[in-house]
Amino acid sequence: MENIENQDFKQIGSKLLDWYKKNARDLPFRQTKDPYKIWICEIVFQQTRISQGLNHYNNFVKRFPDVKTLAEAPEDEVLLYWKGLGYYSRAINIHKAAQQIMTDYYGVFPHDYEEILKLKGIGKYTAAAVSSICFDSKMPAVDGNFYRVLSRIFADDFDISNSRAFNYFSELAQLVLPENVGDFNQAMMDLGSEICKPKNPLCHECPLNQDCLAFQLNKVSEFPVKTKKVKAADLDLKYYFVHRNGQFLIQQRKDDFIWKKLFEFPPEISEELMPFIKSVKNVNHKLTHKNLSIEIFNVEVDSESVWEDFIIKNQYIITDFEGSHEKSFPKPLENYIQNYHTAYRIL
Ligand code: SF4
CATH class of the missing domain: 1.10.340.30 (Hypothetical protein; domain 2)
Structure with missing residues (x-):
């Protein structure tokens, strides 16, 4: 030596x-x-x-x-x-x-x-x-x-x-x-x-x-010595996958807390849409300093007037599976769209 x-x-x-x-x-x-x-x-x-x-x-x-x-x-x-x-x-x-x-x-x-x-x-x-x-x-x-x-x-x-x-x-x-x-x-x-x-x-x-x-x-x-561990914060999120005839609603995120400028599903819905909730999926997702628990509600709207009212009031963007390729989504929502598309094609 x-x-x-x-x-x-x-x-x-x-x-x-x-x-x-x-x-x-x-x-x-x-x-x-x-x-x-x-x-x-x-x-x-x-x-x-x-x-x-x-x-x-x-x-x-x-x-x-x-x-x-x-x-x-x-x-x-x-x-x-x-x-x-x-x-x-x-x-x-x-x-x-x-x-x-x-x-x-x-x-x-x-x-x-x-x-x-x-x-x-x-x-x-x-x-x-x-x-x-x-x-x-x-x-x-x-x-x-x-x-x-x-x-x-x-x-x-x-x-x-x-x-x-x-x-x-x-x-x-x-x-x-x-x-x-x-x-x-x-x-x-x-x-x-x-x-x-x-x-x-x-x-x-x-x-x-x-x-x-x-x-x-x-x-x-x-080595190396590292003492301070940054504890990841827990964060609960809700999303509503509001869809009708293969189309669904999205908006671009405005806050830069996480997922700055990416597209997301509506984070809330009106009373009129509640009866259209078919199911809910729970997803856990880790970011660098956050542990996310996300509930994604599947809202299948079979009333044209309710669908149109909701869009007009909230100014959501209507898209479909092909259109969603042109946008960037957070990973959990992208996976959800992919699964939805697979199921929709099978139906
Ligand atoms: S600790 Fe790293 S720098 Fe040292 S001998 Fe091993 S590989 Fe090389």
Whole structure:
């Protein structure tokens, strides 16, 4: 075992770069330094595995190949192309940031870390990733991968849920940063997802195992340290799937509490519709900080006048299964529509 106190920490960065040169994942956005595409990929893959998000990424950049095309597209279409990735507020922010680039930067993606940080929805991690990969800035793209890998390498018990963790690990990263920070940031992404995984890391295959104090001390499972657990809040929701002859009613969500700008079924109905309730389905659904219990009432209206009165009073949108493809719904409601369609076809 090498004595970690006498090590030149910069060699850790160099070893990681050597490993990356031989093992970098062959991904479409690795073939480009176009900041637009790197930005979109960073946002798409923030919470989504590469294998799950790759088709979405490819479809998104095919339809919106540059900032201008994205900025000029209708928001509904941007949301539609984001379908399946969740976190729709990210799509809304991407769209707004593209418009910001057109108005504030004459359509040219800003080169500077501080300027990139001014774009809507772009945080320090994304600004560092884009500026280092595309414009050779020296900013480490510190995220959960960095926390995990660095806390293990240095057997550092700094609490990663502490509000100062970002600054702390950014400083720690300076010890190991090589000259080519863009490749280093990408190497950390690959090492964190392929080797130094949260559970069961592949330490024996790791290029840094000789330098990793947690591994050398046989204490890998003790890092990173995370004390504060955010307890998910419980939330009860009711929806009414009001339908007639294959058509049903929807509206676009206005509040941004959850599911911003997505479409939903009516959250309430009038007295006149109560007799048309046929059944109720209970669905449990987890969001990052919320446990949702959703009751979805099946309201099959066989009176044309009641149906029309309800629509006129509430200004709901009438759609059908085909039409619903053009809109983005929260996952539980999308599943409900799918099941309804299957049953409706059978009847
Ligand atoms: S040796 Fe293990 S714990 Fe240490 S950096 Fe490599 S994979 Fe992570």
